[in-house]
Amino acid sequence: MSTLLIIDDNLAVGTALELLFSLHDLRTLHATSPEDGLAVLAREPVDLVIQDMNFVADTTSGEEGVALFHQIRQAHPDLPVILLTAWTHLEAAVELVKAGAADYLAKPWDDRKLLATVNNLLELGESRRQLAQTRSSERQRRSTLQRDFDLRGLVYADPASEATLALACQIARADIPVLITGPNGAGKERYADILHANSPVKAGPFVALNCGALPSELIEAELFGADAGAYTGAVKSREGKFEVADGGTLFLDEIGTLPLAGQVKLLRVLETGRFQRLGGNRERSVKVRVVSATNADLPALIAGGRFREDLFYRLNGIELKVPALAARPRDILPLARHFLPAGKRLDEDAERTLLRHPWPGNVRELRNVMQRAALLAPGDVIGSAHLALPVTADTAPPVGDEPDRAAIEAALARSGGVLAQAASELGMSRQALYRRLDRLGIARS
Template sequence: MSSRILIIDDNQDITKALMVMLKIEGFDAVVVHSPNEGLLKLNESDFNLVIQDMNFSEDMTSGKEGIELFHQIRNINPDIPIIIITAWTHVETAVDLVKHGAADYIGKPWDDDKLMVSIKNLLELEEVRQSHAIYHQNKLNQDTQLKTEFNLCGIHYQSDLMTRLLQMTTQIAHSDVPVLITGPNGVGKEKIAEIVQANSSCSKGPFIKVNVGALPQELLEAELFGAEAGAYTGNTKLRIGRFEAANNGTLFLDEIGNLSHEGQIKLLRVLQTGEFERIGSHQTIKVNVRIISATNSDLKQAILEERFREDLFYRLNVIELAVPALCDRKEDILPLTNLFLSSGYKVQQSVINLFQSYHWPGNVRELQNVLKRAMLLAQNKIITLEHINIKLDVQKKQSAIQEINKQVIIDSLKDNNHNIMETARCLGLSRSALYRRLKKFNIEY
């Protein structure tokens, strides 16, 4: 579909010339000869670009009519590109309109090639802007739908990766199939498990969590399946296992890759039949439990190394939810920072810039811990670079700062009211090193 261009000019020779030129280039052009006609057309239908004159009355040469028309068009459509056609005597006025949002100005007589380059460039930019606007509106609609239709358990996010993950999470939550949540340590796998449970058909039932990797191997089976009194040394009373406690609800097994071989066999049986026995007992217990498991391990590699049963893997991995590392979704850093900050605390922009450049090997958990420490040190509740203990050696920290080089220095100067000594201290630089960077980046201070 060709772009539609509205031409508003009282000179019929000019409008005819523009019409011919635009038609040759394949554009759909509409001509009107007065501001009122132009405004009427804009209210009636959509256009991609406007070309407008500055004067319409024979006794007017000041450009006042064109200025008024420009602002009226802006009121109707604040985003539409507007090209001003002006006599050379009105260049100053046209330049002033450019400062107020006009896309370009063309002097009379114009150069056809230059005018066409300007029109095509502006239409391409407008297409990109509209695509971005549609994309952001769609994302806003998706996020709004997620937040209104589902319980997201207070999760804070902004990235496309997390939007897509949450869409899939809420989509599969209502089924009773086992879910395997994968991702590196500290990314928030437990939070995703909570969202699955909160939107599941057994959301009103118990939600039992057990960190398989944190338990000694000799206690794993008793923890999961329970034990009769006297079943092992030190066990003097009946112990109810997590499976039994989670009956008619959800059991979340974190670090499932660390489950013992014997534990894997028993877990596989529970998944197949819903039945198990407590340690020291031959009585079969039947339960109805939704299994959500999580791991930061490569279970497929563990299968090859015979450390994890292949049949159990496929039982657990009916649906896989892969949580991306924080370094792959840096749009989430700011909303997460705001989530972890206690009331009244603020973070300088230079800190946010450093956060954006850092690779966060500890993911969301590391960000939370960094901010906890910073809040303890920030006596005036303003967190600066000096309060941040990101675990980098000096060379790597300098590299991280250099990666955002000019902008982080400008932000730090603003944060410290252009006090050179305070800025250098917050950046971890000597004054002479800061002066060298100010000179290198041509930063006024």
């Protein structure tokens, strides 16, 4: 139950307010002087203050109410204060609102308006407390991750990235294959590096192979090596990635492009730890942790006969999903600043443009945009025009007074998903925000 403190030397006013609030399940305390009110605040938790502007008989200046407000503000800067004022105190009350008072109401007050104001302020206060708790938890989790794990310099700020990172650190120490999934450019190799850096084989090599970057006839040689004469141009024996990664981690990117013949041999290595070089007949053994990644729909490839189901289950000991950049909007600006050279900065218009862009190319696209903008900007400040991003339905400015998708997602991200806080920041009611979320197809967290 929320607690309200009324500071008013008029007993009739205090009694009327106590009765009004008790009918709406609000606990009320009443102090009849500024000194008593400050004493109550010093010893009891209070959620909101309603204070009079005049406590001295035969005066109409409101100076004592102004002094009381500043004392409350100094001792309790986040405590909302509603001023009750006569018309003679109106100018002083307006100045106090500019100084941080929540609102002012003239005497005699309208019960419905007063209740609506109080409830809105209490709800906003609860949202702020939830947000503070969320951010405190985020800071604590981030501190723990940074203290206990090697994050390889990963730049992140979004809860979605934090959850992915926490899972990566949790599973890094387990001797189990990991399949990293996510769109191109989202940073799958960075997570593979983090898995290795926090694994029991971190002292060993980390070897990466992009299976989609080589012709199919060379994949097996890259994976397993080749003896001299195994194929045209093979004038001497060479080690494959498995041998190079022995005692460490082998990261196989774009695993969905691996030819079926290579899939068979890869499955055998995963099951036995043994293989033969291309063109050779001697079995070799290795101890390698395999981490693979794909942006493809492997179950669909399996259904089409292009990927072995048994290999899929062998690779997918546990799946680590890296979300698209658009699904973690709080990462956008920290990453953008990270990609800028020293001395360059973004103006507010550029930041808004970055938040509105859908980022189909994910982090890779953002890095390229920032590198290009740094070259195009003649000075230290990068504006929206230097980003050279196309204007689409998602990046266009909002129509009328309604916030666009980027503004809403950014507000939700800053509020930790607290809808009341996001609505207040956007200057709209919760009901209006609900309707806007539904129209844009944004899920309510």
